[in-house]
Every structure is written in C-alpha cells, then in structure tokens.
Amino acid sequence: xxxxxxxxxxxxxxxxxxxxxxxxxxxxxxxxxxxxxxxxxxxxxxxxxxxxxxxxxxxxxxxxxxxxxxxxxxxxxxxx
Numbered sequence: 001x002x003x004x005x006x007x008x009x010x011x012x013x014x015x016x017x018x019x020x021x022x023x024x025x026x027x028x029x030x031x032x033x034x035x036x037x038x039x040x041x042x043x044x045x046x047x048x049x050x051x052x053x054x055x056x057x058x059x060x061x062x063x064x065x066x067x068x069x070x071x072x073x074x075x076x077x078x079x080x
Contacts, residue, residue, distance in 0.1 A: 002041075003048075008033065009060070012048070013040040021047035028055045038063045038073060052076055 002013045003020040005027050012020070027034060032055060039061030044052075049072065059076050063069045 005034075009035050009037050010057070011037045011040065012044065015043040016041060016045055016048045018045045018047045021045065021051055024048060025051050028057060032057070034058075035060050037061045038068070040064070041068065044068060044072070 001020055001023065002016045003024050004011050004013070005023075008031070010024060010027055012024075028051065035058045036052065037060045041063045042065050053076065056076060059073055063073060
C-alpha cells in the first residue's frame with residue numbers, strides 16, 4: 001500500500017492506487033484533523049484525489065511530480 005498512518009499524519013507515498021482510497025477515507029472520516037503528507041508521492045489515482053478534494057485536509061510537503069506540486073496541491077490548499 002502507498003498510504004500509511006503514523007500518529008496524526010497520513011503519508012501518501014510513491015504511486016497511490018485505487019486500493020489506497022479506502023484506508024484514506026476511513027482515516028479522514030475517523031479524524032478530520034489529520035494531516036496528509038505528500039512529500040513522497042509520485043502519482044495519485046483519481047479516487048484518492050476525490051477524497052482529498054472532499055475532505056480538504058491540511059497538506060504537508062510537496063510532491064515529486066510537477067503536476068501534483070504545481071496544480072493539485074495548490075488547488076487543495078486554496079479550496080478551504
């Protein structure tokens with residue numbers, strides 16, 4: 001899996017696939033104050049992105065992928 005919970009931080013790492021959406025959803029539903037760290041992410045499946053767009057959690061880090069870094073992360077941060 002490319003998603004893991006470490007305390008109050010949800011780490012998305014490498015290539016996040018559709019299978020990663022379910023644990024991400026559960027962790028954000030359980031505690032909406034959790035922070036999502038995108039430092040090590042390369043690709044985000046649209047299902048994972050939809051969860052991030054719906055919950056708009058606090059985001060930490062910058063993604064390895066320039067599209068994620070330049071477009072997706074600012075969209076998540078700006079939509080609050």
